[in-house]
Amino acid sequence: EQGQEKWPKGDEATWKAGLRGVDSDVPEITKNIVHHVQTTLARQAYNIDDMGAYQATALAVREDLIVNWNETQLTYTKKSPKRAYYLSLEFLMGRTLDNALLNLGMKDKFSEGVNKLGFNMEDVLHSERDAALGNGGLGRLAACYVDSSATCELPVWGYGLRYQYGMFQQLIAPDGSQLEAPDPWLDNSNPWEIPRLDVTVDVRFGGHAEKLEGNRGIWSGGQEVLAIAYDCPIPGSDTKSTNNIRFWSARPRRGFDLQSFNAGNYERAVETSNSAANITNVLYPNDNHYAGKTLRLQQQYFWCAASLSDIMRRFKNTGKDISEFPNLVAIQLNDTHPTLAIPELMRILVDEEDVEWNAAWDIVTRTFSYTNHTVLPEALEKWPVQIFEQLLPRHLQIIYDLNWTFLQAVAKKFPNDVAKMERMSLIEEANGRQIRMANLAVLGSFKVNGVAELHSELVRTTILKDFVDFYGISKFANVTNGITPRRWLDQCNPSLSALITETLGSRAWLKDLYLLKGLLKYEDDVAFHKKWAASKANNKQRLAAYIKSTLGVTVDPRAMFVIQVKRIHEYKRQSLNILGVIHRYLTIKAMTPEERAKVNPRVVLFAGKAAPGYWMAKLIIRLIVNVGKVINSDPDVKGVLTVLFLPDYSVSLAELLIPASDISEHISTAGTEASGTSNMKFCLNGGLLLGTVDGANIEIAEEVGEDNVFFFGHLTPAVEELRYNHRYNPIPVQEKSPALAAVLDNVMSGCYGEASIWEPFINTVRQGDYYLISDDFDSYLNAQAMVDEAYTKDPKEWIKKSINTTARMGKFSSDRAIMTYAEEIWNIEPVKI
Ligand code: F58
Numbered sequence: 001e002q003g004q005e006k007w008p009k010g011d012e013a014t015w016k017a018g019l020r021g022v023d024s025d026v027p028e029i030t031k032n033i034v035h036h037v038q039t040t041l042a043r044q045a046y047n048i049d050d051m052g053a054y055q056a057t058a059l060a061v062r063e064d065l066i067v068n069w070n071e072t073q074l075t076y077t078k079k080s081p082k083r084a085y086y087l088s089l090e091f092l093m094g095r096t097l098d099n100a101l102l103n104l105g106m107k108d109k110f111s112e113g114v115n116k117l118g119f120n121m122e123d124v125l126h127s128e129r130d131a132a133l134g135n136g137g138l139g140r141l142a143a144c145y146v147d148s149s150a151t152c153e154l155p156v157w158g159y160g161l162r163y164q165y166g167m168f169q170q171l172i173a174p175d176g177s178q179l180e181a182p183d184p185w186l187d188n189s190n191p192w193e194i195p196r197l198d199v200t201v202d203v204r205f206g207g208h209a210e211k212l213e214g215n216r217g218i219w220s221g222g223q224e225v226l227a228i229a230y231d232c233p234i235p236g237s238d239t240k241s242t243n244n245i246r247f248w249s250a251r252p253r254r255g256f257d258l259q260s261f262n263a264g265n266y267e268r269a270v271e272t273s274n275s276a277a278n279i280t281n282v283l284y285p286n287d288n289h290y291a292g293k294t295l296r297l298q299q300q301y302f303w304c305a306a307s308l309s310d311i312m313r314r315f316k317n318t319g320k321d322i323s324e325f326p327n328l329v330a331i332q333l334n335d336t337h338p339t340l341a342i343p344e345l346m347r348i349l350v351d352e353e354d355v356e357w358n359a360a361w362d363i364v365t366r367t368f369s370y371t372n373h374t375v376l377p378e379a380l381e382k383w384p385v386q387i388f389e390q391l392l393p394r395h396l397q398i399i400y401d402l403n404w405t406f407l408q409a410v411a412k413k414f415p416n417d418v419a420k421m422e423r424m425s426l427i428e429e430a431n432g433r434q435i436r437m438a439n440l441a442v443l444g445s446f447k448v449n450g451v452a453e454l455h456s457e458l459v460r461t462t463i464l465k466d467f468v469d470f471y472g473i474s475k476f477a478n479v480t481n482g483i484t485p486r487r488w489l490d491q492c493n494p495s496l497s498a499l500i501t502e503t504l505g506s507r508a509w510l511k512d513l514y515l516l517k518g519l520l521k522y523e524d525d526v527a528f529h530k531k532w533a534a535s536k537a538n539n540k541q542r543l544a545a546y547i548k549s550t551l552g553v554t555v556d557p558r559a560m561f562v563i564q565v566k567r568i569h570e571y572k573r574q575s576l577n578i579l580g581v582i583h584r585y586l587t588i589k590a591m592t593p594e595e596r597a598k599v600n601p602r603v604v605l606f607a608g609k610a611a612p613g614y615w616m617a618k619l620i621i622r623l624i625v626n627v628g629k630v631i632n633s634d635p636d637v638k639g640v641l642t643v644l645f646l647p648d649y650s651v652s653l654a655e656l657l658i659p660a661s662d663i664s665e666h667i668s669t670a671g672t673e674a675s676g677t678s679n680m681k682f683c684l685n686g687g688l689l690l691g692t693v694d695g696a697n698i699e700i701a702e703e704v705g706e707d708n709v710f711f712f713g714h715l716t717p718a719v720e721e722l723r724y725n726h727r728y729n730p731i732p733v734q735e736k737s738p739a740l741a742a743v744l745d746n747v748m749s750g751c752y753g754e755a756s757i758w759e760p761f762i763n764t765v766r767q768g769d770y771y772l773i774s775d776d777f778d779s780y781l782n783a784q785a786m787v788d789e790a791y792t793k794d795p796k797e798w799i800k801k802s803i804n805t806t807a808r809m810g811k812f813s814s815d816r817a818i819m820t821y822a823e824e825i826w827n828i829e830p831v832k833i
Helices: 012-018 026-040 050-079 097-104 107-116 121-126 137-151 258-262 266-280 294-316 322-328 341-352 357-364 385-391 393-413 418-424 437-444 453-461 465-471 485-491 494-504 513-522 526-551 574-589 593-597 615-632 651-660 678-684 697-704 716-728 738-748 755-766 773-793 795-807 814-826
Strands: 083-087 091-094 131-133 156-161 169-172 178-181 194-205 208-211 217-220 223-235 242-252 329-334 368-371 382-384 434-436 445-450 476-478 560-565 602-607 641-645 663-666 688-692 709-712
Touching: 026 050, 026 107, 050 097, 050 107, 050 121, 050 223, 050 242, 083 137, 083 294, 083 814, 091 137, 091 651, 097 107, 097 121, 097 137, 097 223, 097 485, 107 121, 137 156, 137 223, 137 242, 137 329, 137 485, 137 814, 156 294, 178 615, 194 294, 208 393, 217 341, 217 393, 223 266, 223 294, 242 266, 242 294, 258 266, 266 294, 294 329, 294 341, 294 385, 322 329, 322 357, 329 814, 341 357, 341 368, 341 393, 341 437, 368 437, 382 385, 385 393, 385 434, 393 418, 393 437, 393 465, 418 465, 434 437, 437 445, 437 465, 445 453, 453 465, 453 476, 453 697, 465 476, 485 494, 485 651, 485 678, 494 513, 494 526, 513 795, 526 651, 526 795, 560 651, 574 602, 574 615, 574 641, 574 738, 574 755, 574 773, 602 651, 615 641, 615 755, 651 678, 663 678, 678 688, 678 697, 678 795, 688 697, 688 773, 688 795, 697 709, 709 773, 738 755, 738 773, 773 795
Parallel strands: 083 156, 083 329, 156 242, 329 368, 368 445, 445 476, 560 602, 560 663, 602 641, 663 688, 688 709
Antiparallel strands: 091 131, 169 178, 194 223, 208 217, 223 242, 382 434
């Protein structure tokens, strides 16, 4: 078919002679790297360091990615399949070079080439700085999903924002407090983006909206901001398919206001440009908490408007009638952050494309689907109507019009249920009028999903119950999260990956993770056990070396490594962990030297960032650091217990920590953690899970077997009543858990710093205890005792558990998750490149 097409421009042979392919042999690779050293970096063998070698190598790899990217995009354009767009305000990518080399299947050749040029690939890879355009789970999930979409050859694009400053850098002050420093990640140029200075969209803010007949409107005036596209190629694993994330950057519409400039008011002329560029300045560093900043709403609209305009332009290029839009376009809303895309598409259809209101609404509601990531009430987005009036007057009209029709339908279905109408309305009337973004997202979507079975059930029965009653259950689905096994095993754990490949006889497991089941044949194989244990030991040594070089602390890799790494949040209960550590410390201190010699030595590691404005989370970090200082300098527990807080948690640090865990902790209060994804990463790497019956922990246990996880704590249905009791029939901690009472007293005794510092935290446990620390504490200690027993009593049995865990993690590949979205929600199919 392609052969019959007419060459679009000039002489075909001349064009083709100029096109490059993907470099395939080592001399070609080194030649290209040297070429970039010489002519892009303007350096030479005499003055190039690891950083320069990284940059030149990245530029060479970038070319390979772009070759595949071009071919993929041309194929999509020619075949015009239905496409899906993943709208996410966060993409937590981490480093790119290693992942790109592995997905291209070029790592060995590039390593050889880099060696020939006098560098070591490991050092080169470590020169790259993380792209941290995300807070945590939600942003990293988006990154895993684009990897899987390319690997599964699905026509999917991501849309995001190109923040000048990513996730802040975390420093720990001498007193143990978290400090924040900015992350100007673009200061060293970014080889992984393609600036598209010609792909731009005008985005309007403010001005006034007029209504015409038939619900049509005109929006004019205000200020226009220019969105500029930066494309980031996303290579699939072992395929040419290379998808795209389009990141938008804000620029002032006109360099400056000429009138003010000519009037001699230079500063004012430049002022507009400053405020426009501010929009994509910084990633908001809140995790599971809604802050309600106007600039954040500007970010959201800027991104939705630019992305939708771009999607519409691409759709129109197909020449299809507008009514075909939902047959060619599916848009996934990653949480409520992109919900403005719903009224924006209405605006485009009704005001600009002259589509009749009801027909437009039909198009909209066959296009969008929405993923919910939390049931915590404090995380649900609501925007004051007043801000909308100023910033998005036309969207406010559209939302009012939608709400009017919607509430009539609700009233018809549930006559006389005013309370229900109030709850379902797009507008919350109490405490200042606010727009409820989750309600709008549900209204405008044909499918709503949660991210793990339990979470999806809670969505259906709690926060969105009224909507289930109204629409029926079939609109509400579950897609359990997944992780990419390329980054989260092959890349971060080369020794285990090699062992698996050697054992299974091929690398096919990386694209069909259920093949890991083949490892079960060796669950009792002594020789295999030895290799399995050697890989873990190797990863623990690697981490120990990092700890030595960054914190100057020596940890014994033969000790059991217990790891809890994630955002610091009260619901995730790092507090429970550190209180448990103190209990362990006090217990060991009370022992005779003979008894101490029998204790299972542990290294307990924490890492994670607290939102800069989340005071309690920061206090918990401070407690962890200070408890660590006391324990680590106490000769009584030397070699038996070490406690460390590793600063500045990131994707790259996760890649080092996860393969080194014996046990990881996922201990949220039941019903609060929507899914969790690091739980999957640890288990895939053969670390065992200690956790509550929450989120995806439940499904992990279902897959790997309950005997291979350590569960504890109250279950979700008990939580509400326990909280009620805390309020109305409180029982003192001393009665519920004498062990916890002793620990709290110990903290207040001043041995980790003045009691007044910790009092606000201690009080949250003693009074109210919303996260049920006191209810779960004894059960937690009991689970820890089971861990010690399992680890020390029979090492063979432990390794068998570890093998079983890895072998049964097939379900948690993000390939499975993305294929579920593709087949059950988006209705898109793979496209062969
Ligand atoms: C996380 N949410 C969930 N939100 O907490 C976690 O259980 C789940 O596994 C993960 O999503 C993926 O589904 C989360 O990370 C955020 O960070 C938002 C950032 C923007 C502001 C609101 C919270």
